[in-house]
Amino acid sequence: MDGKDVADHAVEYGDSLGADYVEARYIRSKDDNYITRNGKFLGIQKKESRGIGIRVLVDGCMGFGSTNSVHRKAVEDTIDSVVGMAKLSRRDTPIRLSDEKTVRTKWSVPVKRPFADVPEDEKRNYIKELDKSIKRAGKRTIKNRILFMNMNTADKYTTTSHGSCVRANTSLISIMTIMNARYKDRKEQKMVTLGSSSGWEWLKEENIMSELTGQGESLYKTVSYAKDHTFNRPMDVVVAGEVSGIMAHENVGHPSEGDRILGREAAQAGESFYSDILDEDPQIGNEEVTIIDDPTLKGSPGYYRYDEECVKARPRYLIKNGRLNELLLNRECAYRFDKKSNASARSTSYSREPIPRMSNTFFETGDHTKEELIEDVKNGILLNSFTEWNIDDRRFHSKYVGLEAYLIKNGEVTDTMVRRPVLELTTYGILRNVDAVSKEYESRMAPCGKSDPMQPIPVSVGGPHVRLRKVVVG
Amino acid sequence: MTDEELMKMAVDTALGQGAKEVIAQLIEEEEHQIRFSYSQTDIAKRWKRNYLDIFLTSGHPLSLGKKINTLTIHDPTPKKIKTQIPREVRVLRSLPKSKLYWGMDSASHSTYPSLKGLYDERIDEMPEKAPSIVDDTISASHEGGAKKVSGVLYFGKTNKGLLTSHGNGGVYRTSYCRATVRSFHDDNSSGQSLVVTRNLKDIDKKMMDAGSRAGRLAKRSAGGKEEKGGRYDLIMSPTVAGNIFGTLLSSANPIMMLGGMSCLKGKMDEQIGPDSLSVRDDPLVNDGMNSRPFDDEGTPSKRTPLIDEGVFSNLLHNTSTAKLWKLLNWIKLKFWIRPTTTSNSVLGQLGMTGSDDDPRTLLVGPSNYVFEPGTFTLNEMISSSKRPTIYMTSNWYTRFTNMREGKFSTVPRDAAFLIQDGEVKRPVRNLRLKGDLLKMCGDITGIGKDVRQIQWWEVSTPTFVPHIKVKDCTFTKAKS
Numbered sequence: 001m002d003g004k005d006v007a008d009h010a011v012e013y014g015d016s017l018g019a020d021y022v023e024a025r026y027i028r029s030k031d032d033n034y035i036t037r038n039g040k041f042l043g044i045q046k047k048e049s050r051g052i053g054i055r056v057l058v059d060g061c062m063g064f065g066s067t068n069s070v071h072r073k074a075v076e077d078t079i080d081s082v083v084g085m086a087k088l089s090r091r092d093t094p095i096r097l098s099d100e101k102t103v104r105t106k107w108s109v110p111v112k113r114p115f116a117d118v119p120e121d122e123k124r125n126y127i128k129e130l131d132k133s134i135k136r137a138g139k140r141t142i143k144n145r146i147l148f149m150n151m152n153t154a155d156k157y158t159t160t161s162h163g164s165c166v167r168a169n170t171s172l173i174s175i176m177t178i179m180n181a182r183y184k185d186r187k188e189q190k191m192v193t194l195g196s197s198s199g200w201e202w203l204k205e206e207n208i209m210s211e212l213t214g215q216g217e218s219l220y221k222t223v224s225y226a227k228d229h230t231f232n233r234p235m236d237v238v239v240a241g242e243v244s245g246i247m248a249h250e251n252v253g254h255p256s257e258g259d260r261i262l263g264r265e266a267a268q269a270g271e272s273f274y275s276d277i278l279d280e281d282p283q284i285g286n287e288e289v290t291i292i293d294d295p296t297l298k299g300s301p302g303y304y305r306y307d308e309e310c311v312k313a314r315p316r317y318l319i320k321n322g323r324l325n326e327l328l329l330n331r332e333c334a335y336r337f338d339k340k341s342n343a344s345a346r347s348t349s350y351s352r353e354p355i356p357r358m359s360n361t362f363f364e365t366g367d368h369t370k371e372e373l374i375e376d377v378k379n380g381i382l383l384n385s386f387t388e389w390n391i392d393d394r395r396f397h398s399k400y401v402g403l404e405a406y407l408i409k410n411g412e413v414t415d416t417m418v419r420r421p422v423l424e425l426t427t428y429g430i431l432r433n434v435d436a437v438s439k440e441y442e443s444r445m446a447p448c449g450k451s452d453p454m455q456p457i458p459v460s461v462g463g464p465h466v467r468l469r470k471v472v473v474g
Numbered sequence: 475m476t477d478e479e480l481m482k483m484a485v486d487t488a489l490g491q492g493a494k495e496v497i498a499q500l501i502e503e504e505e506h507q508i509r510f511s512y513s514q515t516d517i518a519k520r521w522k523r524n525y526l527d528i529f530l531t532s533g534h535p536l537s538l539g540k541k542i543n544t545l546t547i548h549d550p551t552p553k554k555i556k557t558q559i560p561r562e563v564r565v566l567r568s569l570p571k572s573k574l575y576w577g578m579d580s581a582s583h584s585t586y587p588s589l590k591g592l593y594d595e596r597i598d599e600m601p602e603k604a605p606s607i608v609d610d611t612i613s614a615s616h617e618g619g620a621k622k623v624s625g626v627l628y629f630g631k632t633n634k635g636l637l638t639s640h641g642n643g644g645v646y647r648t649s650y651c652r653a654t655v656r657s658f659h660d661d662n663s664s665g666q667s668l669v670v671t672r673n674l675k676d677i678d679k680k681m682m683d684a685g686s687r688a689g690r691l692a693k694r695s696a697g698g699k700e701e702k703g704g705r706y707d708l709i710m711s712p713t714v715a716g717n718i719f720g721t722l723l724s725s726a727n728p729i730m731m732l733g734g735m736s737c738l739k740g741k742m743d744e745q746i747g748p749d750s751l752s753v754r755d756d757p758l759v760n761d762g763m764n765s766r767p768f769d770d771e772g773t774p775s776k777r778t779p780l781i782d783e784g785v786f787s788n789l790l791h792n793t794s795t796a797k798l799w800k801l802l803n804w805i806k807l808k809f810w811i812r813p814t815t816t817s818n819s820v821l822g823q824l825g826m827t828g829s830d831d832d833p834r835t836l837l838v839g840p841s842n843y844v845f846e847p848g849t850f851t852l853n854e855m856i857s858s859s860k861r862p863t864i865y866m867t868s869n870w871y872t873r874f875t876n877m878r879e880g881k882f883s884t885v886p887r888d889a890a891f892l893i894q895d896g897e898v899k900r901p902v903r904n905l906r907l908k909g910d911l912l913k914m915c916g917d918i919t920g921i922g923k924d925v926r927q928i929q930w931w932e933v934s935t936p937t938f939v940p941h942i943k944v945k946d947c948t949f950t951k952a953k954s
Contacts, residue, residue, distance in 0.1 A: 033834070037573065037732060040539075041570045041572060042572055042824065043572050043574065043824065043835045044569050045543075045544060045834040046565065047544075047546065047834065049548065051523075051548070061515065061518070062518070063517065063518050064518075064519040065519060065520040065521070066522070067521075067522045067523070068522075068523045068524070068525060068548040068549060069522075069524070069548070069549040070549075074522070077522075081520045081601070082518065084601075085506070085508075085518035085519075085520065085601065085604075085605070086518055088518070088606075089508070089515040089518050089605050090515060090605065091514045091515060092514055093514070095516075146733050146734075148824075178733060178734070180734030180878060187876055187878050187879055189734065189874075189877060262512070263511040263622065264516050265511075266511050266658070267511070267624040267625045267654050267656040267666075267931075268626070270870075270887075275661060351523075353519070387874075387876065388874055388875040388882065390872070390883060390884065390885050390906070391885070392885050392887070392904070393885070393887055394661075397885070397906070397951070397952045398952070399906060399950075399952075401875055420875060424906070424950055424951070424952050425952055425953065426952045426954065429952060429953075429954035433954065452509070452931055454931075471954045472953035472954050474950070474953065
């Protein structure tokens, strides 16, 4: 009996126990990862895992269980247990799921060159060459370089007692770098991750070697030339895609998650300030602000065609022309908001429950070039990248510390680099001060953390250049 | 086939295929979770896994770095062992040497420390009892002043077996229970309390006490106002101290140093805190969530002072990093410094490298951090606060400008209070603590008597820590 058959059996068995809803997910996953420090291998690891996760709804209460023993007896034992626990749970408001169209389909991440077809030497040589290239770019300042390259493929089969089943083949490649630079008594650190839902071809097509080498050059310049400045006054700030991406993610994506608004993450990732404003004027930003979460972008780290509840994915316009437009909903949250799911249910593993997550969240590109954004700034700052950041757990009071940053004077980016400028802004302070967005888009990947146990899920956090008028820079 | 026989078969098979050193770790675990919010249960979960981790090495004993490979056999059987291990030994031969692996503990250990309290038979009653414990906890929190209650209750049991090719290891079992209760008096006024224990006696009462504490804190934080940024003294609850000083302690790790992520690099034997500050890594502490008789190389567990009367005194090591550090000391002509393993070897993952929790290499990891108790009660800390002081009960989202320097900020969460003239004046909110780990350690002015074990979303290493007072901290707030 293979994993698909066991998942089908799980649904039948859960049904036979009287569960109102049963969903079974079988995942077989392979990882191939390479880790170097200063060009020397710390490890090359090839792993394979598989297991099955089952979610049930019984009398309005939810249960979830998983096992790595993929056979009938283990699955029946799991379902007996979670159905029993769900029956013992108490809720005044029963959990219900939104009605969604039944689908039976399959989808795959488009791959031109599967990881399995790439000779081992080519993979090892790539990461060693990348290290050399970053080292050269650092001009002897980047003395400590850690590189992680990971290739993951997964076969997933999800089936539900509502009649849906989706088979998916995914492929994700990512490279994370940790660079430590030192020049005289100054030290700077940069962590950056790039990734794509694709095959080995991504490295060449997107010129990742050049992109990451550029990050090394950026860190070299920052550690060598950036000087402390004191501002503490309102200034115009242009943020590049890396910074606008993290703002879209933290200040808009997270508060848009339906489960946060309903309080379900309160003891972990927190709630959402949206719960205060959902019934008020939805204009929370300037007209120039449109923020999209789009899982359908081919090649993106957060790409998928159907979510973990078998709902077809589509772009979600979280904010449209400054107006709060749409939340991130799975079926449970959609029912509570009297809406349809917009396919936001994701999980990181067979052993994790699907919950509302972001995919690829970004400011919609505008009509300007990035040069035009800068032309119109008399005194300001350009933030190309960031280092420290955080935000309160209702997602309103945020802080972003710039890494590569330049003074802008009379419409031109100067050679004067600013060391660690601080934007400590509320979400309104960001969204209500945006007056222009560029055409260009810059991609970044991050593992977004949420839930308990933690589910670090791949998302993209890039975007266009965005101009903020008159915000206080610390 | 017994667990011991299964592990022996794995080790013998790997050695027979040409592996030089082998670790076989057999885990059978069952964990449960109940999550709740808005004072009702959201989901009840159970995870069950049984697997055999195999760590394989090859290479000359004197070589600088050796080849390593790991394999996880899920739902292990003799047949899987016989087919999968030979394949992975063949893969091992084709891999480059790892600069992180220099060998494992080859001494023969016939005895291990005997630890009491690792397993509580009452764990088997928990799946049935837990839902009503959660309900009672919620009720207790409402009685304390909460209007809505959220949280998570975990409990579980593990059978762990270990056998190395040097004959070290054994079999033991553990159980645990831990919970976070976060209660709200209104959307912006919350309090949090934790339960972290292996001892299930009166677990229902412990949970209800936690619920009640969280409810009372939430009620006391109601009506909080935004406070001005600036310089304040700071009283950290154990939850906050566990996060901030736990992050400092995690720097006492050679792998963090190799990665440029440790602010303790170059600080060995320096005074980094007051004489009253002593912290150890302690795998033997009673009730510790990571207490264990041996580490993942089969080295008997022992205590390691990390900060001794304010002096940074040791790094944690496994056998490999101890050898590496010994060599580095020789290169620096410091022949007299010969570190040995501190029994902190952990099969784990380096970075976020994969889609599962399976180990990928042999690392160095802490067991439980244990702070020596100080002399202050919380009331004494408060009443002795003549300068404006912030009392933080919880925090989250600690992020670094640069981990090598230890500069960071973190966001107070839940109840926080302004103390003036030795009295709690009012609840405050929307501040951010900006800090420097080493400076804050040096600025500790008071250590509490009330050591308690902390482990939750923001504190992954179990940490026995009291309230801690730090002078002259910087708080900021959003400016637009």
